[in-house]
Amino acid sequence: MWTQDSALLLLLACCLWSAEAQGDKRQSIWDDPIKFKTKANDLCSMIITGNGEYTKLRVSCQSNKRSYWCEYVGKPHTCRSYNRNPRHYFVQMTWGLRKLQNACQAPRQIKPHMCRKATDDSQMVFASASFTRSPPEASSRTGARPQPRPAPTRATIRVRPRVKTTPRANPQPSAPPVESNAKRMAQQYCWRSLQGICSYFIGLFRN
Template sequence: MKSFALLFLVVICSMGGLGQKLKPKKRSTSGGDINFRTKTKDNCRMSVSGDEEMKLRIECKSQGISYWCEFTGKPSVCRAFRNNPKVYWNQITAELRKLSHACESSEVLKTTMCQKAPPDALMKQIAAGMEPEDGARQDKVQKNSSRGAGKSPAKKAGKPPVPPAQHGQASENETEAMKLAREHCWESLHDVCSYIIGIFRG
């Protein structure tokens, strides 16, 4: 009885696995990221997204400058694409490798396998751009100006003025000399006496 139950479980499990194997796998229509080089050695990367209406983006770097462009289209309307999308994207990449600039010379991307497909199948360029590789957006460092510019210029040192006290002392000596001359000298000799007294007191 136990062996029968075990055999039954094995049959059920194997049938479940067989059912999973028989499920058809959905073929991926995107080519994933593909790296390539242009004729002028630009390093490029191509990425694909979307299902029915697909979007293709190309990003390249060339001599310190990076550029990009985007394409959109419905390659799924092409039967050959549906059968083998990987070959389709490889053909697109092969055409891009022949170009000097992956975005300037490629407004429409064509393949040999979908030449007879409707116009909707073509991947048409919808946007493009270019920018410095380092991102131009480098902030300039401003140097602080020296603060010495705001200072007022130093005053030139001039000769010190004569203190008024000295002038006062000279006049004081003259008046005292005249007083002594009046006391001790004749009236006619007051000027001479005061002059002589001033010299001795000076």
């Protein structure tokens, strides 16, 4: 007959066995990297490690021409869907990363679709990288290189040509009309009342 102590020991053994099995399952998820390829055909792998309350994600990529890495930190366990399927959380992250030329040029905050209704604590936040990130507006989603800004053009100032103004000559006073010899002789030799008649006749004789 089972005693009470024996039953308690059996129950405790079952609980320990269950906890150990879950721990092995969790450990196997962390030890198995998630691999994917980017749009530039870079081979990348995700390695997830736990650091107390926070979870750290390291993305490492390599190709024939380059190699790089970046790290994200967050609290994905605050999302209920994550606790049910942690691996799928990071698999959903690869859906966006594989569309980029550079997997480490993703947005600084990433929240997979399965946790879209969870708080922002459940998202993964960019922490560091092996290179200097470009602004997210340029390549966070498309991976396109930022276009150089056109050099500022110099404003051209049109100068109107100066028109030389010549000083106007003062009008010369017109010379008084030259009196005819007949009129001048009439003024000298005739009375004033007869100067017009004298001038007329003197002009006839002179002509």
